[in-house]
Amino acid sequence: MIAAxxxxxxxxxxxxxxxxxxxxxxxxxxxxxxxGGPAEVLVRPADADDLAALLRGLPHxxxxxxxxxxxxxxxxxxxxxxxxxxxxxxxxxxxxxxxGIIAGAAALDVTVAExxxxxxxxxxxxxxxxxxxxxxxxxxxxxxxxGEIAGVLVWAEIITRSGELRRLTPQQLAFAYxxxxxxxxxxxxxxxxxxxxxxxxxxxxRMADIKASREASQPVRAxxxxxxxxxxxxxxxxELIDAAGCRGLRRGGAMVSEKHCNFLINTGTATAAxxxxxxxxxxxxxxxxxxxxxxxxxRRIGLPAGQPEAVA
Numbered sequence: 001m002i003a004a005x006x007x008x009x010x011x012x013x014x015x016x017x018x019x020x021x022x023x024x025x026x027x028x029x030x031x032x033x034x035x036g037g038p039a040e041v042l043v044r045p046a047d048a049d050d051l052a053a054l055l056r057g058l059p060h061x062x063x064x065x066x067x068x069x070x071x072x073x074x075x076x077x078x079x080x081x082x083x084x085x086x087x088x089x090x091x092x093x094x095x096x097x098x099x100g101i102i103a104g105a106a107a108l109d110v111t112v113a114e115x116x117x118x119x120x121x122x123x124x125x126x127x128x129x130x131x132x133x134x135x136x137x138x139x140x141x142x143x144x145x146x147g148e149i150a151g152v153l154v155w156a157e158i159i160t161r162s163g164e165l166r167r168l169t170p171q172q173l174a175f176a177y178x179x180x181x182x183x184x185x186x187x188x189x190x191x192x193x194x195x196x197x198x199x200x201x202x203x204x205x206r207m208a209d210i211k212a213s214r215e216a217s218q219p220v221r222a223x224x225x226x227x228x229x230x231x232x233x234x235x236x237x238x239e240l241i242d243a244a245g246c247r248g249l250r251r252g253g254a255m256v257s258e259k260h261c262n263f264l265i266n267t268g269t270a271t272a273a274x275x276x277x278x279x280x281x282x283x284x285x286x287x288x289x290x291x292x293x294x295x296x297x298x299r300r301i302g303l304p305a306g307q308p309e310a311v312a
Contacts, residue, residue, distance in 0.1 A: 015057030037079030056163025078303030105135025122198025150175035161185030
């Protein structure tokens with residue numbers, strides 16, 4: 001586990017915060033995969049000022065990780081060294097405006113979509129089909145069902161690793177497919193999203209269609225992390241995985257979904273190493289069968305507990 005990797009005296013040098021601080025904090029219960037090791041120190045800042053003070057006062061040689069809803073994340077079994085920041089209640093506010101939404105980074109994508117719909121605002125329905133929080137959606141330019149963050153973002157507020165509050169435009173974030181260019185160590189704290197007045201019945205119908213489509217095509221009730229790999233240009237990644245014979249492939253307690261083979265599932269006993277190792281085996285088989293190298297969409301962080309086993 002992470003004991004051998006701990007930073008001596010970390011808790012003693014941690015700046016005072018108003019939020020919650022927890023050592024050796026289990027992370028598996030909060031990840032959608034329900035697997036992975038603990039955080040050496042987990043901090044839930046009370047608000048943006050608290051977060052800024054933490055980052056400003058934390059020595060720059062201390063590793064920092066930021067986690068949100070943990071819907072698109074593998075935390076390796078050895079856990080996270082240094083300080084892990086999880087934005088919670090103080091970052092979940094949602095303000096409805098005539099031309100859009102201002103939302104905290106911890107607000108869930110679906111909740112933002114629901115607030116917009118209730119206010120008769122259209123353009124954010126696609127968020128109802130994306131699991132996770134707004135901060136993570138900005139960091140990876142999340143998109144689905146014909147929309148993506150790059151197309152609706154007005155600005156994103158961040159706090160840099162040195163504790164400075166900055167507001168960035170979409171141009172400064174240099175959005176690309178499933179990618180945003182954030183300063184190293186920066187934390188997204190709040191965003192403004194653009195929307196337009198629309199007919200509530202049409203908005204509700206669109207969101208109902210998205211929900212039905214997700215439930216019909218994805219293993220939404222399984223312990224999964226969402227789309228595992230990015231779509232290569234002009235290709236559908238699930239078709240490549242299927243062509244390589246990986247549908248239903250297993251490793252330990254991890255399995256490639258039978259319903260949608262770009263989803264990995266913890267069937268109940270999987271370790272993070274099982275899940276990541278299965279993903280790597282899928283990548284190997286797809287490359288051998290099709291010549292295409294798949295890129296991970298799921299974020300993988302932390303220390304391995306040991307050497308991954310090969311998939312038979």
